[in-house]
Amino acid sequence: MKAFVVTAPGEAGVQEVEPPVARPGEVVVDIARVGVCGTDVEFFTGEMQYLHDGHARYPLRLGHEWAGTVSAAGDGVDQAWLGRRVTGDTMLGCGNCLRCGRGQHHVCEFREEIGIRGGRPGALAEQLAVPVTALHALPDDVDDTQGALVEPGGNALRAVRAAALAPGDRVLILGPGTIGLLAALFARAAGAEVHLAGLPGAENFPRALGFQHVWTADSVPPLPFDAVIDASNSPGLPAKAVELVEPGKRVVYIGLSGSPSLVDTRKLALKDVTAVGVLSGSPGLSGAIEQYASGAVDPRPLVAATVGLHEVSEVLAGVRIGPGPKIHVDPREGDQ
Template identity: 70%
Template sequence: MRAAVLTAPGECSVQEVPAPVASAGEVVVDVERVGVCGTDVEFFTGEMAYLHEGHARFPMRLGHEWAGIVRAVGDGVDPAWRGRRVMGDTMLGCGRCRRCERGHQHVCADRQEVGIRGGRPGALAEQLAVPVTSLHELPGNVDPALGALVEPGGNALRAARAAALTPGDRVLILGPGTIGLLTAMFARATGAEVHLMGHTAASLAFARSLGFTAWTERELPDVAFDAVIDATNAAYLPARALDLVEPGGRVVCIGLAGSPSHIDTRTLALKDVTAVGVLSASPGLAATIAAYATGQVDPRPLVAATVGLDRVGAVLAGAPIAGAGPGPKVHIDPRSH
């Protein structure tokens, strides 16, 4: 089969690789759609921490935001899975440790992450093998584009829920990228008043086109924010979030900076603020699928373009795509030549 293979920083090519075989407890999926995200770009640039910590190494196959059709099943898997459209959890815990037994496989110390950690090949390929336990079936009205947006959506849903918003609350989301905009969509669905903060005119204009109030940091009004959600990679913004949030409010950190962020815990305590970190979509996948299926949240405008595998390297390098829309997300269709 054809797969996009990252062999070194800045070096990505489409190669012919052996097609996966479903081991016991696994399925093979014909991949229909894959999202490219910031984590993939960090691997492409060589900056991803897992490369330096020994959790990942080249060559590797990226792709963890995906949807597809189950083609084959391994021993012990119900044959009824064949032909179903699915997406899958990125985080694959060991299944034996205390964390996994408590339903926290996404923070298992020995976890694999599809297309990211532990040598588990990703979905930027024509086919993908994953454990059946990681699958979530997609309803008929959740198409491949929506299916590939479930994984980032699950992260965003968890961030919005961590803010504990109620109708009439005012929330500020730092960063109008994919995760920030998805979080804004889930926050709006709670009845909250949603504001976003960014720094490029294009990203702010796109946020406004989706019906959100968007500001630069300099323009930010002096109003009370009941929650502030940091969905950026800027190391200084968690401290800024703590300054901006109302006493008794919540700060949610879902973005990851390349260097340590520092906050003053005296401010955290004196303002009686709850701070929450979010890693992984795992606990939010089912609810995200339901939100998409009912139309409560429609993230499809975020997809700027869908291209074939041959364009993966260019997408990772940030090359412009002819005819692309204004959204922040690029999808790959591995079936397209």
Template identity: 70%
Template sequence: MRALVITAPGVAEVQEVDEPVVGPGEVVVDVHRAGICGTDVEFFTGEMAYLHTGHAEYPMRLGHEWAGVVSEVGEGVDPAWLGTSVTGDTMLGCGHCRRCAQGLQHVCEDRFELGIRGGKPGALAEKVAVPASSLHSLPDGVDDVMGALVEPGGNAYRSVQGAQLSRGDRCLVLGPGTIGLLCALFARAEGAEVHVLGRSERSLAFARELGFIAWTEDELPDLAWDAVIEASNAQHLPAKALDLVEPGKRVVYVGLAGLPSTIDTRDLALRDVTAVGILSASPGLSGTIDAYASGAVDPRPLIAATVTLEQLPGILAGERPDGAGPGPKIHVTMQEEKSQ
């Protein structure tokens, strides 16, 4: 089968590789659609921290945002999964430790992360093998486009849940990338007044197209923010988020900068602010699927372009596909898709 393989920093190619062999408790999925995110780009450039901590090494097969159909089941797996449209969890815990037993497999010390950590091949390929326990079925009304947006959506869903918004609250999202805009969509679905802070006019204009109030840092008005969700990769914005949020309210950190960010915990304590950190989509996948299925959140406008596997090396190197729209997300198609 064809799969994208990164062999060194700045070197990616589509290779013919062996199809996955299904193991006990696993399924093989025919991948229909997958997404590219900033983590994938960091692996391509060689900047991703896991490459320097021993959690990942080249060659690598990326892909953790995906949707497809189960084509094979392993020993101990219910055959009813065959033919089911699915997506799956990225975080694959060991299944034996205290954290896994408490439902916290996404912070298991010995976890695999599909296409990211521990050498587990990802879904930027025609087929992928995953544990059946990681699967989430996609109901009617959730097509492959939305299915491949469940994983980033889960991070945003959890971020908004962590903000504990009430109807009429004013929420500020820092960073108009995929996660930030998904946070804005979920916050609006909760009935909040949503503002977005960004830098480029293109990204701010797109946020306004989606119906949000968008500002640059210099323009941001002095308003009372009931929640601030920090979804950028800017080193200074975590501290600014804490400065901006109303006393007694919540700041959520889901973005990661390339260098350490610092906050003054005296401000956190003396203003009685609750800070919430979000690592993964895992506990939010079901809620995200429900929101997509009900129509409460429609993530599809975020897709700028859909490309082939062969176009991916150029995309990872920073090329913008011809005719790409204003959204932040690039998707890849591998096989015939399920449409809504």
């Protein structure tokens, strides 16, 4: 089959590889749609920390935001999965440790991550092998585009849940990228008054989604924010989040900068602020599917374009296509 493979920093392309086989407990999925993520960009540039600490190495097959149809099932798998449209969890815990036992497989020390960690091939290919335990069925009301947005949606939904918003609360989201905008959509669906702040020139797209309160990071008005969600990659904004949040309220950190960010814990203590870190959409995947299916949240406007495998290198190199922050890939598209 054809797959997109990164062989070294800045070096990647479509290769012919052996198709996956459904081992016991696994299924093979025919991939319909894959999202390109900032993590994929870091692997392409060589900046991703996993490359430096031994959790990942080249060659890499990327892709962890996906949707498709089960085409084969290994031993021990319920045959009812065959023909079902699915998406799946990126985080594959060992299943034996204390963290997995308490339902926190996404922080398992021994976990694999599809398309990211432990040599697990990703979904930028015609087919993908996945443990059946990681699958989430997609209802007919959730199309392939929405299905490939379940993984980032799960992350964003977890951030909004961590903010503990009540209807009418005011939330500020720093960083109007894919996760920040998805968090804004979930927060709006929960009845919050949503404010977004980003770089100058990034105001138009959030406004096109119906968000009226859009600022630059330096022009945020002095309002009482019941929660601040940092979905940016700026090393300076985590501290800014603590300054902007109301005393006794919450800051949520879901964005990651390329260098260490500093937070003065004295301010956390003196303002009685709760700070929450969010890794992985795993506990939020089902909730994201439910809200997409009900129409409470429609993430599809975030997708600027859908391209084929041969165009992925340009996307990873920073070529922009359209106003939305997300690029999707259809491995079946074009003469590949």
